[in-house]
Amino acid sequence: IPMGVLSCMKYLMFIFNVLVFAGGTCLVGVGVWVAVDPAGFQDIMAAKPVLSMGAYLLLAVGIALSLLGFLGCCGALRRSRTLLLV
Known part of the structure; x- marks a missing residue:
């Protein structure tokens, strides 16, 4: 495999993992928001306690x-x- 292709794959993997990290961080933020301020979600929580x-x-x-x-x-x-295998 040519070196240029490996370098491109390395950066594509990095960008993909940055997107996964950013998505996870957003989910943590929303989870903290819902856990700390449930008043905004009172209607939803009253309908389905689960x-x-x-x-x-x-x-x-x-x-x-x-x-x-x-x-x-x-x-x-x-x-x-x-x-990378993890």
Whole structure:
């Protein structure tokens, strides 16, 4: 495989993982917002009480995505196969 293609793949992997990290961070932000200020979501929570656990689910998924995105960025920059496989 030519070196230019590998370099392009490295940067594409980095950009993809930055997007995953950003998405996870947004989910964490929304999860914290819903957990701290449930008044804005009172109508939704009153209709379906199960949705109150949604804030914690958003937090958990967001933290997992942020961690995976961060490890992917580190793996792409260092060309670490182990970090990319995580």
